[in-house]
Amino acid sequence: MKKLTLFLVLCLWSLGTMAQTPPSRQLSWHVSYIANNALYPGINGGIEYGLFDKINLVTRSRKGTSRQFTKVHQLVAAANLGLVWHPRTSTTLINAYTIEYRKTTKRRMQFQLGTGPAYMRSFLPNVYEVAEDGTAEKRFLAGRGYFAHQVFIGFGRYRKGARSLQWWHVRLVENTLFDYNNSILPYPVLELRLGFHKKPIE
């Protein structure tokens, strides 16, 4: 009987802890402030989807009482579209598709590590293309496109039971642009990302 009671308690506890994890197999969306070169302002938005999660139920005993908590490991896929802007100089669109390992600790801190392909397109003002005969002709919405590889590392916090803002993350994102001039170019971006979901997660 004791074993059955313990089993039932653990099952109920497990259900409860699962409800406290970030959503999996659901779409949520995010917006973020991104910055390149300290204060080059930018904004990023996108959606994410939990592909896989593993919930570890951990029991710790101390001074005769035992406590249980969860650690959540997730794989999250995300699609992002961002824009970095500097007055009178350039505007850059960043489109990235990432897959991310995300760990949520017992204190609901989240750590993440991710990677994925990206594409960056710059839009430059007052571009004049010069022909071989020296004539210069203005080009509208001219710019350059670069394929890139993105990796990021970050931390943040999952806000249990919040109705609107459900998590925040700070990330350092490193984009490596290919075929930039005659080489490659590392293009780091600092990001403050805010996550939202349709329903509050208890």
Added chain:
Amino acid sequence: MMKHIVLTAVIGLLMFSCQRTDLGNLEETLYVRNNGADMPAYVRGNGSSNTFILMVHGGPGGNGLEYRAGTYAEQLEEQYAMVYWDQRGQGMSQGKYADTEVTVAQMADDLRALIGVVKAHYGEDIRIFVLGHSWGGMLTAKFMVTGNNQNLIDGWIESNGAHDIPKLNRAAIKLFLEVGQSQVDAGNSVADWQAILTWAEAIDTNNISTEEGGEINEKGFEAEKLLTDDGVILEGEGGAFSLLGPTNPLTSFLSGNYTSQTIEAEVESTSLTAELSVITVPCLFLWGQYDFVVPPRLGIDAFEQVQAQDKELIIFERSGHSPMDNEPDAYVSAIEAFIGRN
């Protein structure tokens, strides 16, 4: 489709809403697209003067806006429109091209393209002067001796220009020995100068390697610092690099370094002194007397070589490699007088 149109419209608004076209106080960015590169040219200053100075930065590996620092830039911008250009593969220049398109000749062609763009944007009747400093001196010299390029401009200002690296290296060693001995005799930073003298005496000036060329450059700045500390050279103004400006320091550093490595071998062997004799447009040569990085010998030779009717050489007695920072007022006065009479 609608989303694309809206997105394009928003981007267009963002890009063009802040363009300032007040000619008396220009603050515009033009991009020069030439042979695979998109190079920004930051136009600042007094465009109503109808006189544009194209600033050709040093390096290779520098950027145009590095030169927008100190009172000399403020004074010049009050009177003229200054065009701070990021050369191919440097500063915030971007694009796609092969290593074979990073050459001195290609960059000289980019300068020709820049002139075409500035004229297309501000009018064919504007006056254009080209100011090349350090490595920019080599680039502008190459531009001047190529085809009919010199006819596109109203005057060439070469400031501490490295248009002949083999000659530069030999002249630098000679200058180290001369100035070093005089400083030891005067009792200034004796131990440091003696170390420089020992190093300089060991170099075979008939066979200076690329590595030794790099050492000469480093020792040049070291010697200049000693002279500044001892009050022989006036303290330079310089300027703080702004993180809020258009130039991303990391992008500029990485791009510039790679470009510098790509072009290094060609630069180290380039010697343009003999070719300068084809130049007939007005020329002004500005040099610091204690420039060990590009010694004044190069300025003297360039002055003697060019065939211009109006040519002048000014050596600033209390300056090093950047007289615009050491003696800004005299530097600006020399440029004003040159532009005034041409």
